[in-house]
Amino acid sequence: MKIRLEEIAHARSGDKGPHSNVGIVFGHEDVYKWALAVLTEERVKKHFEAIALGKVIRYELPNLWALNFMLGDSLGGGGSLSLKNDAQGKTHGQALLRMEVDLPDELAEHRLEL
Amino acid sequence: MDRVLRVANGQGFWGDSVEAPVQLIRGGGIDFLTMDYLAEVTLSIMQRQKLKRPETGYARDFVELVDRVLPDLLEKKIRVISNAGGVNAPACSKALKDVAAKHKADIRIGTIEGDDILHRLDELIAAGAPLANMETGEELATIRDRVTAANVYIDSFCIAEALDKGAQIVLAGRVSDPGLALGPMIHAFGWGREDWDLLAAGTVAGHVTECGAQCSGGNYSRWWQVKDYAGIGYPVVEVLQDGSFVVTKQPGTGGLVNRWSVCEQLLYEMGDPQHYISPDTMVDFTSLSLEDLGKDRVRISKIKGAPATDSYKVSISYLAGYKASGQLTVCGPRAVEKARAVAGIIWKRLEDVGCSYEETNSELLGIDSCHPGIAAPPADPPEVVLRLSCRDTDRAKVDRFGKELAPVITNGPSGITGFAGGRPKAQEIVAYWPALVPKELIQTRVTVE
Numbered sequence: 001m002k003i004r005l006e007e008i009a010h011a012r013s014g015d016k017g018p019h020s021n022v023g024i025v026f027g028h029e030d031v032y033k034w035a036l037a038v039l040t041e042e043r044v045k046k047h048f049e050a051i052a053l054g055k056v057i058r059y060e061l062p063n064l065w066a067l068n069f070m071l072g073d074s075l076g077g078g079g080s081l082s083l084k085n086d087a088q089g090k091t092h093g094q095a096l097l098r099m100e101v102d103l104p105d106e107l108a109e110h111r112l113e114l
Numbered sequence: 115m116d117r118v119l120r121v122a123n124g125q126g127f128w129g130d131s132v133e134a135p136v137q138l139i140r141g142g143g144i145d146f147l148t149m150d151y152l153a154e155v156t157l158s159i160m161q162r163q164k165l166k167r168p169e170t171g172y173a174r175d176f177v178e179l180v181d182r183v184l185p186d187l188l189e190k191k192i193r194v195i196s197n198a199g200g201v202n203a204p205a206c207s208k209a210l211k212d213v214a215a216k217h218k219a220d221i222r223i224g225t226i227e228g229d230d231i232l233h234r235l236d237e238l239i240a241a242g243a244p245l246a247n248m249e250t251g252e253e254l255a256t257i258r259d260r261v262t263a264a265n266v267y268i269d270s271f272c273i274a275e276a277l278d279k280g281a282q283i284v285l286a287g288r289v290s291d292p293g294l295a296l297g298p299m300i301h302a303f304g305w306g307r308e309d310w311d312l313l314a315a316g317t318v319a320g321h322v323t324e325c326g327a328q329c330s331g332g333n334y335s336r337w338w339q340v341k342d343y344a345g346i347g348y349p350v351v352e353v354l355q356d357g358s359f360v361v362t363k364q365p366g367t368g369g370l371v372n373r374w375s376v377c378e379q380l381l382y383e384m385g386d387p388q389h390y391i392s393p394d395t396m397v398d399f400t401s402l403s404l405e406d407l408g409k410d411r412v413r414i415s416k417i418k419g420a421p422a423t424d425s426y427k428v429s430i431s432y433l434a435g436y437k438a439s440g441q442l443t444v445c446g447p448r449a450v451e452k453a454r455a456v457a458g459i460i461w462k463r464l465e466d467v468g469c470s471y472e473e474t475n476s477e478l479l480g481i482d483s484c485h486p487g488i489a490a491p492p493a494d495p496p497e498v499v500l501r502l503s504c505r506d507t508d509r510a511k512v513d514r515f516g517k518e519l520a521p522v523i524t525n526g527p528s529g530i531t532g533f534a535g536g537r538p539k540a541q542e543i544v545a546y547w548p549a550l551v552p553k554e555l556i557q558t559r560v561t562v563e
Contacts, residue, residue, distance in 0.1 A: 010335035012378040016385055017249050017548065023381020025374065050487030059387050061400050064377050068384050076475070079546045080155055081434060083475035083503035085483040090333075095485045097335065112336070 003103050007111045009035075011093035016070065018078035019054065020089025022096050025066040028110040032065035038101060044069050047099050051092070069096075119302045121295050121319070122350040125149040125196075126326030128156055128173060134326060134348045135179055139186045141364040144350055145302075148294035149176060149196035150324060157288065158263040158431035158544045160200040161232065171202030172285075177209045180283070184217050187282070195273055195294050199285035201230050201263065206285050207563075224281025226272045228558035229288040231428070231551070232264045238555055245428060245549040254430070254549070262544060263431040266551060269393040269422075270316075271307065272558045273297025279562040288429060290392050292320025295351065303355050313395040314419025315357030318402060321390075322361055322379050322414075323349040329361060329379035330410075331369030342368025358415035360407070373406040376414070393426055395419040425550040434545035435472070435507040440519045441479070443532030445497040452527050453478055453500040459526050460502060460518050469511045471504040499532065505543065512540035 005011075005024070008031050013022040024039070026032040045056040054072020061068065075089055076082040086092075103111075122144040124135030128151040138147060151173035164171030176198035180187070187194065199206045203225040214221045231238060235258070239245060245254040245264075254261075265288035274297050276284040284297070296316035299305065305312045322329045330349050331340040340346075347367025353359040361376050363369060380399060384390070387399035401418035444453040457476040464470075477483035479499035481491040504515045516537040523530045 006335070010374045010378050012333060012335070012382050014383040016383060017546070021381070021384055023378065023384060025377040025381070047488065051485075059384075061381075061387050063400055063402060064380065064404060066377060066381060068381055068387055070385065080437075080543050081505070081545050083437060083439070083473060083505055085477050085479060085501060091484045093335070095488045098485070098489055113339070 001103050001105060001108060002100055003111065004097065005099045005101060006097035007114060008103065009097065011097050013089050013091070013093035015075060015078055015088040018073055018075055020071045020074045020092045022069045022071060022092050023066060024069070024093070024096060025064060027112050029065055031107055031110050032062070034104065034107055035067065036060070039067060044096070048074065048092070048095065051095070116354050117302070119146070119299060119353045120144045120350055121146045121148065121298055121323070121353065122348060123148045123150070123295065123323040123326055124348055125151065126324065126328065127151070127153055128175065130326050132175070132179070136183055137367070138348055138364065139183050139190065139192060141367070142190055143364065144192055146298040147192055147194045148323070149179070149194060149198060150291055150294060151176060152197045152200065152288065154429055154546045155431060155544045157201055157265050157429065160202070161263045164202050169205050172200040172206035173198035177206065177213060180210055181213045181216070184213065184219060188219060188221070193277065193282050193284075193298070195284045195286070195297055197286045197289055197294065199225060199287045201265070201287060203227055203285045203287055210283060221282050222280050222562055224276030224279065224284040224560060224562040226268070226276060226284070226286040226289070226558060226560055228556060229266045229268045229286070230264070231266055231556070232261070235261065235264055238551060241555055243551045243555055245430065245551065248548040248550060254547070257432040257547060260432040260434070261430055262433060265429050266556050267393050267427045267429065268556065268558050269293065270296040270300060271394070272560050274300035275560045276562055277301035279560070281562045291324040292317045292392060293394065295320035295323055296394060299353055308421070310395050310419035310421060311417060312357040314397040315359065315417040316353070317392050317395060317397050318399070318414060318417050319351045319353060319359045322376060323351055325379065325382060327369060328382065329376055330363045330371050331375055333378070334370075334375055335378065336374070340370055344368060357417060358413065361412045361414065362410055371410040371412055373404060373412060376404065376412045391423060393422065395422050425552050426556055428549040428551050430547035430549055431544050432547055434543045435505060436509045436512040436540040437503060437505040437543055438512050438516050438538040438540050439501060439503040440516060440538035441532065442500045442519060442522070442530050443497055444500055444530050446529035447494070449495055449498050450478060450481060452529070453498050456500055456522055456526055456530065457502060460522055463518055464515060467514065469514050471506045471511065473505045475503045477501045509540050516540070
């Protein structure tokens, strides 16, 4: 079934110098394991292609059923140099939760309340 | 029974709620209150203030808070740890002493110094610390004459030392943000410099709470599930000797603490989670175990740490030119097309008077300023906000930009409004230069009086 990531996860983002990071936490271990194969660095880079001009790096946190993405060069220089409205990437987590994915039917029961 | 140490955070940044710390103190049931006032750029502002008036250079808000709550602090025996000392902890201490005298109270104040290395830069470079930019590798020489502040993120044992010596209020400058919470744990439990797991545990507790309500319902993805945002409770951690702790908030407050709120904050401003470097240790965030106990209580345990690195991180600020931003609201049929045209007109007029910039930015708020390419914008919205910005080393050009927004309301397309607050003025850009310095070159001083 087609869903947006907001149905199966929470996210938070912030700045790391000229880069931003987006942490995404899944609601169930099985969903996390499925996401490992789906939310690749390439897929996330494509999603953020107009924002992350640099490299996207993924870190795994299996203990929290979470992934952490570094979005390279995504803040127009970052900090006080940036001319962007969202100079600190505060909203990048919400941008990731808009991503549409095809959730296998057997994981549908792990959707979170909207 | 194991002793439980309760550490609360009432301020996540300079500008955070002024009521939160008061609520925490009056609500009681806490041993230590931490208050974070410093962002990277704040110290630069404070150095400037101090240059003009030597008795300034610290967070005045903190002094006002203590004036408001001192009787409660003393009655409830709550000790406060803050980085409000900025670049002039002794002056902040003196201001607090004056406040105490007004309340006819005597308080012991600890000050921590040695983090400010602005006056030592050349000496440190000569001693073999090049202070090159950690991100880019550039030499400090490229910005040396424009440096406005330089502070070392010093370790948390200096906070513990001030508490050991009986300080009721500890004033630091640039310590690490999680260190404000770790310091009292080192003091209370006697953790040692090589107790890496325990230091890592205290650092995680500090990381979870350092942004105030961001772990108790603030900035929460499922915001519609949060009860009573207006009365949101700020976080309290209940720590045991073995480093395990419960994240919670005071009874009767709004917000929520659950697995999600804590997980979201654990990941905030995170780089490589297995190598989270602090002045005190290196934390592995993939090691910790998290358990939602219900009733706004989340337990974290089994945290693993590794030896600290042999250098401190340095936060250097420098002047990097000027910038300005201004907004116009563009309404009517085909508002998006019209707003783009308005941007073109303004930039052309500036170009015609010789104003080209190192960087410009034209954004349509409500359309694509935050999530370009991700969410499809509405086809024909009734109005959009045009936000224009520029950056340059020439201040006059940036100020000239500010004069070119209002005229377009009468000499450009119809349906433009929302130009309030006067002409945008050039703001100085204080940029951030992260560097490293060997620990043996930094000496800290702790004074309690």
